Amino acid sequence: MTEHTGTKARSRAVRERAIKSIWLATALISAAAVVFILGYLIYTALPAFAEVGISGFLLNTDWNPTGSTPSYGIAALIIDTLLVTLGALIFAVPLGLAAAVYLSYLAPPKIRDTVKPIIELLAGIPSVVYGFFGMVVLCNFLRVALDIPSGFCWLAASVILGIMALPTIVSVSEDALFAVPKDYQEASLGLGATYWHTISRVLLPAAASGISAAVVLGMGRAIGETMAVMMVAGNAAIIPDPIWNVLSPVRTLTATLGIEMAEVATGSMHYYALFGVAVVLLLITLIVNLASAWVIKRMQTGQKTTPHISNKTKRYLKLAAVAAAAVIFFCFLTASLGILWAIGISAAVVAWYFGRKKISHKVAEKSSFVLIYACTAGVILILAVILWDIFSNGLPVISWEFLTESPKDLGRAGGIYPAIVGTLQLVAGAIIIALPVGIGAAIYLIEYARENFLTKALRTGNDLLNGTPSIVFGLFGFAFFVIYLNWGICMLAGQICLALMILPTIVRTTEEALKAVPNAQREASLGLGATKWQTIRKVVLPSAAPGILTGAILSVGRAAGETAPIMFTAVVFTKRFVSLNVFDPVMALPFHLFVLSTSVPGATAQQYGTAVVLIVIVMAIYLAAIALRRHYQNKLLR
Amino acid sequence: MRSFKSSHKSGLAALLAAAVLVLVVLTAGCVSTPAEDDVSGTISLAGSTTVLPVAQAVAEVYMNNHQSADIQISGGGSGVGVTAITAGTADIGMLSRDLKDSEKTGNDFKEYVIGRDGIAIIANPANTVSELTLSQVKDIYQGKITNWKEVGGADMLIVLVGRDSASGTREFFTEFVLNKEDAAKTMQELNSNGAVQKSVAQTPGAIGYVSLEYVDNTVKAFTIDGVKPSVATVIDGTYKINRPLLMITKGEATGLAKSYLDFILSSAGQKILSENGFVPIA
Numbered sequence: 037m038t039e040h041t042g043t044k045a046r047s048r049a050v051r052e053r054a055i056k057s058i059w060l061a062t063a064l065i066s067a068a069a070v071v072f073i074l075g076y077l078i079y080t081a082l083p084a085f086a087e088v089g090i091s092g093f094l095l096n097t098d099w100n101p102t103g104s105t106p107s108y109g110i111a112a113l114i115i116d117t118l119l120v121t122l123g124a125l126i127f128a129v130p131l132g133l134a135a136a137v138y139l140s141y142l143a144p145p146k147i148r149d150t151v152k153p154i155i156e157l158l159a160g161i162p163s164v165v166y167g168f169f170g171m172v173v174l175c176n177f178l179r180v181a182l183d184i185p186s187g188f189c190w191l192a193a194s195v196i197l198g199i200m201a202l203p204t205i206v207s208v209s210e211d212a213l214f215a216v217p218k219d220y221q222e223a224s225l226g227l228g229a230t231y232w233h234t235i236s237r238v239l240l241p242a243a244a245s246g247i248s249a250a251v252v253l254g255m256g257r258a259i260g261e262t263m264a265v266m267m268v269a270g271n272a273a274i275i276p277d278p279i280w281n282v283l284s285p286v287r288t289l290t291a292t293l294g295i296e297m298a299e300v301a302t303g304s305m306h307y308y309a310l311f312g313v314a315v316v317l318l319l320i321t322l323i324v325n326l327a328s329a330w331v332i333k334r335m336q337t338g339q340k341t342t343p344h345i346s347n348k349t350k351r352y353l354k355l356a357a358v359a360a361a362a363v364i365f366f367c368f369l370t371a372s373l374g375i376l377w378a379i380g381i382s383a384a385v386v387a388w389y390f391g392r393k394k395i396s397h398k399v400a401e402k403s404s405f406v407l408i409y410a411c412t413a414g415v416i417l418i419l420a421v422i423l424w425d426i427f428s429n430g431l432p433v434i435s436w437e438f439l440t441e442s443p444k445d446l447g448r449a450g451g452i453y454p455a456i457v458g459t460l461q462l463v464a465g466a467i468i469i470a471l472p473v474g475i476g477a478a479i480y481l482i483e484y485a486r487e488n489f490l491t492k493a494l495r496t497g498n499d500l501l502n503g504t505p506s507i508v509f510g511l512f513g514f515a516f517f518v519i520y521l522n523w524g525i526c527m528l529a530g531q532i533c534l535a536l537m538i539l540p541t542i543v544r545t546t547e548e549a550l551k552a553v554p555n556a557q558r559e560a561s562l563g564l565g566a567t568k569w570q571t572i573r574k575v576v577l578p579s580a581a582p583g584i585l586t587g588a589i590l591s592v593g594r595a596a597g598e599t600a601p602i603m604f605t606a607v608v609f610t611k612r613f614v615s616l617n618v619f620d621p622v623m624a625l626p627f628h629l630f631v632l633s634t635s636v637p638g639a640t641a642q643q644y645g646t647a648v649v650l651i652v653i654v655m656a657i658y659l660a661a662i663a664l665r666r667h668y669q670n671k672l673l674r
Numbered sequence: 675m676r677s678f679k680s681s682h683k684s685g686l687a688a689l690l691a692a693a694v695l696v697l698v699v700l701t702a703g704c705v706s707t708p709a710e711d712d713v714s715g716t717i718s719l720a721g722s723t724t725v726l727p728v729a730q731a732v733a734e735v736y737m738n739n740h741q742s743a744d745i746q747i748s749g750g751g752s753g754v755g756v757t758a759i760t761a762g763t764a765d766i767g768m769l770s771r772d773l774k775d776s777e778k779t780g781n782d783f784k785e786y787v788i789g790r791d792g793i794a795i796i797a798n799p800a801n802t803v804s805e806l807t808l809s810q811v812k813d814i815y816q817g818k819i820t821n822w823k824e825v826g827g828a829d830m831l832i833v834l835v836g837r838d839s840a841s842g843t844r845e846f847f848t849e850f851v852l853n854k855e856d857a858a859k860t861m862q863e864l865n866s867n868g869a870v871q872k873s874v875a876q877t878p879g880a881i882g883y884v885s886l887e888y889v890d891n892t893v894k895a896f897t898i899d900g901v902k903p904s905v906a907t908v909i910d911g912t913y914k915i916n917r918p919l920l921m922i923t924k925g926e927a928t929g930l931a932k933s934y935l936d937f938i939l940s941s942a943g944q945k946i947l948s949e950n951g952f953v954p955i956a
Contacts, residue, residue, distance in 0.1 A: 102839040102848070103856045171869070176876050185879045186833040188862055271838070271863040285862050295838035295865030299722075299751040301774050302760070306840065307753070444734060446727050446950075514754075524763040525718065525748055608718065608748040609730055612737060621718070621746055631749060634866035635723045637888050637951070 048567060055569045056484050062476030063485075066539055067497030073504070073512050073536075077315045080515070084108060084308035093312055099273040099292070101306040108309040110316060112275045116190070116286035117259065117320065120269065123194025123282065124201055124258040129251055131198075132205030134411030136250075139206070140213040141235055142408065151416070152210060153662045157655060158203035158419050159590055161426075162597030162626045165647045167267030168633055169422055170196040175268055184283055188270035191282040196264050199418055201254035206415065207590060208253055208545065211583055212246020213239060215552035232401035246548050252328050253502065253544065259290070259321060260505035262600050263630070266291035280367040289317045290505045294600065297511060314508050321503030325496065426647050433645030443610050446636045447628065452646055457614045458527075458622030459596055459653065462606060465531030465618070466538060466595045471588060473535075474542030481543075482550040483572055502540030507600040509533040514604035528618035530606020537601055538591035545590070549583025550576060582665045589661040593654050599626040625650040713933045714742035721755020721768030722842065723866060724791065724885060725919050728950045729768055732938050735946060743930055752842050759783065759924050765931045769920040771842030783922045788938050790953040792886040792908040792916040793847060794895040796871070798878045803827035805897045808914075811851055814881060817858030822879065834861040835873050835882035843867070846917045847883055887951025908953045916953065 085093060088108045096109020135155065139148050174195060175187030216239050224234040240247070270285025273292075277284065292313055300307045362382075369378035392400070437451055444450030477498070485491040510533060517529035553576050561571040577584075607627040615622075625646055632643040719729055726749050733745040750758070755767030756777050770791065773783060795811055797803065803825055806814075813819045814832055823829045836857060837844035848854060864870050867884040874882040875892035882893075886903060889895045895903050898915065907913035927935050937943045944954035 100839070100856060100859075102845065104854055168872075171872055172876065179877065185831040186862065186877050188873065188877075266865060267869060272860050273863075274859050285860070287863070295863060296840040297751070297753075299838065299840035299842060300753045301777055301840075302753055302757040304774070304776055446730050446734075518763055519757065519761045522761065522763065525720065525758075604750050604754060608746040609726060610734075611746055612744045621748065627749075631723070631726065634868035635749070636727050637868070637871075637890060 052567055052569055056480070059476045059480035059484060062473045063480040063494050065473050066477060066501050066543065067494050069536055069539075070497040070500050070504075073508070074315070074318055074500075076512060076516065077311050077318065077508070081308055081311035081315050084305060084312040087305055088309070088312075093309075094316070097275060099287075101296075101309060106305065108305070108312070110289070110292075110313055112273050113287060113289050113292055113313065114316065114320065115275050115279075116269075116273075117288040117290070117317075119276065119279075120190060120193045120197060120265065120286060120288055121255060121258050123190060124197035125251070125255060127194055127198030128201045128205055128254060128258075131411050131415055132202050132250070132254065133209060133247065134408045135202075135206045135415045136210040136213055136247075137235060137240070138408050138412040139210050141231075141239070142405065149666070151412075152207065153658060154419065155203050155206050155415065156589060156593070156658060156662075157651075158199070158422075159207075159593040159597075161422065161654075162599065162629060162647065162650055163200065163261055163263040164267075164599055164626060164630045164633065165426060165597075165650075166196055166200055166422075167264035168643075169425060170264060170268040173421075173425065182283065186270065186285070188268055188285055189283045190269065190276060190286045193265050193269035193286065193288070194282070196268050197258040197261055199422075200261060200264060201257045202415060202418075204257055204590065205250045205254040207586060208250035208548070209243070209247040211545075211586055212243040212250065212548065215246065215548075215583075216242045217554075230397045230401050232404045233397070236404075245551075248328065249544055249548055252325065252499070253541065255324065255328075256321070256502045256540075259317075259324070259503055260507075262290040262294035262505060262507040266294045271295065278367070278371075280364065281371050282368060283371065289313050289320075290507055293317075293505070293507050293511070297507070311511075314511060317505055317508065318500065318503075322496070322500050325499040325503055423651075426644060426651065429641070430644035430646075430648030433641045434648060438645060439649070442612065443628070446639070447610070447632050447642055448636065448639050452623075452625065452628060452649060454611045454614050455623040455625045455628045455646070456649065456653065458607070458611070459625045459650070461527060461616075461622055462530050462534060462602060462624055463592055463595045463657075465527065466534035467588065467592060469531060469535035470539045470542055470591065474539050474587075475546050475584060477539075477543045478546035478550060479572060482547055483568070483576065498540045498543050501536065502544065504537075505600075506537050506598050509537050509601040510604050513601065518605055523619060525604075525606060525608065525621045526619045527606055527622045530602040530622070530624075531618070533601040533605050534595045534598065537598065538595050541591045541594070542584075542587045545587025546580070546584045549580035549587070552583060553579045585661055585665045589658055589665075592657050592661070596654050596657070597626055597650065599630045603627060603630070625653070713740050713930050715930050716744040716746065717765040717930045717934065718763075719745065719747045719766045719768055719921075720750055720758040720764040722752045722770040722919075723749040724770035724843065725768035725788075725921070727887075728789070728919075728947055728952055729921075729938075731950050732943050732946050733934070735942070736934055736937050740933075743934075745930075745934060751840070753840065755922070759922055762924065765923065766927070766935070767922040769842065769922065770917070771845055772918070772920070773922065782925050784924075784926055786921045786923075786927075786935055786939070787918045787955055788921050788935075789919045789944070789947045789955055790908060790916050791919055792903050792905070792913055792953055793843065793883050794886050794889045794903040795898060795915075796874050796882050796884055796889060796893040796895050798874060798876075798880055799892070799894050800878050801827060801894070803896070804894065805900070807899050808851060811896075811898065812853070812855075815852060815857045815861065816855065817860065830879045833877050833880040834858060835870055835877075835880050836861045836863055837870065837883070838863045838865050841865070842917075843883070843885070847915075850915060850917075885951070886953070905948055905951070905953050919952065 093108060095111050097111040098107040098109045099113055100107050139152055170192060175192050178192055179187030220238050220242055221234055224238045265288055269291060271287040271291055272285040273287045293310055297310055300310060366378055366382055369381055439451055440453050441451035442454055443452060481491055513529050513533035517523050518525055523529055557575050558571055561575045602624055606622060607624045608621045609631050611623045629643055629646045632639045726747060730747050733747060737743055737745060752769040752771050755769050758764035759767040760781055803822055810825055815834060820832055822832055864873060867888045870882040870884050871888045871893055874880040901907050901912045903913050908916045923931060948954045
């Protein structure tokens with residue numbers, strides 16, 4: 037009897053260990069992928085570094101690879117990338133956070149359940165559509181409204197990138213806010229705090245780690261975006277003069293890769309220099325992620341860790357920082373809106389700052405809520421304008437023939453059936469590869485690993501993979517799968533590239549979902565004699581399912597709309613027959629849209645029609661997943 | 675707990691069912707009926723997005739005549755065209771520029787000039803200027819002329835729009851119009867003909883350059899040195915701003931690839947070329 041239970045316990049222990057090592061292996065994949073991709077990029081960029089010298093490459097502001105005397109300095113590109121990303125965050129974070137607060141605390145449940153999926157839908161609009169919307173509507177609007185020669189500028193790029201980052205920021209921070217235990221809210225209100233105080237002083241700080249995850253994800257989207265930014269930024273490789281001139285054309289690192297990689301001669305110095313650009317892009321992502329991780333850690337541990345600076349110096353430093361920020365902000369305002377508006381807005385801010393103590397809590401609360409409502413309305417308005425533009429132009433094109441036939445006359449006639457099937461195949465493959473790996477990695481990181489060097493490296497690897505611009509996956513996939521492994525352009529190469537691209541989102545959101553499961557549940561389960569794996573499978577995962585699904589939904593939406601990773605690896609413009617063979621190339625809706633809009637004159641209607649179908653497909657995927665999520669949530673509440 | 679578990683299972687079952695359904699839908703489209711024909715099989719083309727549309731248009735007609743031939747065309751750019759042929763991942767490469775010496779060394783490429791492409795200098799239709807000389811275009815792109823009034827137009831700043839530095843179109847433009855000198859640094863760079871056309875169409879002060887086929891009613895093409903750009907003026911040699919379009923294969927083309935190239939170079943193929951705004955050879 038004892039021997040029997042002994043064997044049973046042993047085999048159980050072996051099984052537990054085996055399961056743990058499986059999750060460790062999945063966690064290692066993302067880190068390994070980063071090391072491999074980075075190594076490959078550096079290896080390919082070496083000739084350029086050797087020729088130009090690292091300092092010349094990084095510090096020279098002159099990027100002119102095909103000039104009479106070629107020069108390969110990327111300083112201007114780096115600065116422009118940072119400026120555009122900064123602008124996008126200034127635009128998107130307040131709007132997104134306000135919308136998230138509205139959805140999780142102020143909106144009636146019915147509105148929340150309708151508005152949240154609609155905002156998530158924004159993520160499904162392919163970047164090439166954002167790009168053309170930006171080009172045709174936004175840049176034109178800016179040009180007329182601000183009376184400038186050209187609307188293609190830093191401001192336009194930041195606004196478009198901000199809009200693209202919004203759904204990620206809203207959705208993920210809403211999840212984080214919603215997951216804050218209700219006790220906090222009740223306790224704060226019970227102590228007599230106003231509702232606004234409770235939100236701003238208790239609930240927002242409590243959700244800080246989730247919100248910062250949302251911001252980092254959104255920033256990853258902004259840094260990594262290629263197609264849209266290169267359509268609206270103007271792409272002149274110059275540093276804005278003066279540096280706060282938001283109306284200057286700028287050119288980001290991704291845009292440089294996106295517009296030059298395709299045509300460059302393989303093996304030329306220009307080609308190697310572009311891989312150098314990709315390396316720098318990855319390093320910037322690494323630095324940004326490490327910095328944000330450091331800031332988040334500081335935020336969570338509070339003031340305890342700052343013993344070296346006296347309070348007085350700190351106050352001076354704070355004052356200086358605020359003053360500097362105010363000056364920079366004023367310059368931005370002056371550059372974009374003119375001196376009168378800048379003075380007006382500054383006066384309003386100053387008046388608010390000195391008058392805020394005199395404002396009663398009630399008025400403060402009211403005005404904050406009004407601001408939040410306005411921001412949410414703004415987000416929805418933006419969405420509505422974009423969707424209206426696409427649907428009003430695209431719906432007339434949709435017909436049964438359009439959906440079921442192969443394209444003819446370069447897509448100007450006939451339909452898009454093979455592209456629909458191809459998109460589904462690519463996305464299905466990507467999610468089949470990425471979901472188990474991503475969930476496994478998150479389970480390992482949250483449930484098994486103690487915080488040590490390994491987990492730190494794994495997290496960094498994952499963050500770096502998240503920041504990796506999608507175009508880099510495309511380049512890597514082309515060089516490695518298509519050329520080195522000699523697969524040729526095929527479905528599998530695209531599926532792996534897309535899987536690598538969405539993996540970090542899945543890991544990150546799964547981690548947040550697992551973190552949100554109260555420890556008491558785990559302890560109770562373990563206390564009842566369940567093994568670790570039983571606890572995870574029966575207790576933790578079901579509770580975390582809605583959060584995990586949100587991550588998967590966002591990923592599917594992103595994968596379906598991406599052009600850059602599949603452009604060189606998986607797609608052809610047209611195909612005659614649909615195939616299930618993963619070593620065959622496929623058609624895909626985003627690439628079809630890209631070619632229609634950039635290389636086929638006179639296909640505007642079909643372009644909008646394709647965009648509508650793409651959005652409807654994404655919507656269908658979202659709705660299915662949202663229904664599933666709601667199903668789980670209802671089960672939990674019961 | 676019990677009911678929770680079963681519902682969990684039913685959720686999984688629903689997911690599986692959905693997956694199976696998707697697979698069934700995918701396989702449904704897979705059924706094809708290959709007919710017997712003289713030339714059959716699959717070839718792939720990769721490369722220049724300038725050549726892509728016309729290669730596609732020709733392929734469509736070709737495939738209608740040869741029911742079991744499957745010609746798959748992907749873009750990427752001229753560089754990708756060369757790489758794909760070198761690596762053997764495509765059968766025919768498409769280029770909108772000449773092969774570089776660095777690309778020729780060590781490779782046995784066979785080049786086919788399939789047509790020519792005129793480059794039109796375009797502006798917004800609202801622009802009152804409609805004639806320029808080649809040297810004026812050069813001065814404008816080098817930033818020596820910055821206002822339309824200097825060439826007889828309205829008092830309006832000139833917005834330079836060009837192509838990316840790896841573009842075959844830009845390379846040709848730099849060589850032919852700018853005499854290999856650099857364009858002004860403020861030039862906005864876009865990555866496709868379509869993007870340049872759209873940008874110029876909505877910016878009153880803009881000037882840009884695109885393939886002839888992209889000249890439609892949203893933009894207007896300048897008469898350069900007194901010659902209006904068109905297929906006819908490129909053929910008779912009066913409009914000088916034009917360049918060759920290439921297809922390359924590894925060694926001599928065989929089978930379907932040869933048959934397809936023969937078709938492009940035949941009069942039927944060349945007719946499709948000119949219908950798509952390109953300039954046929956000979």
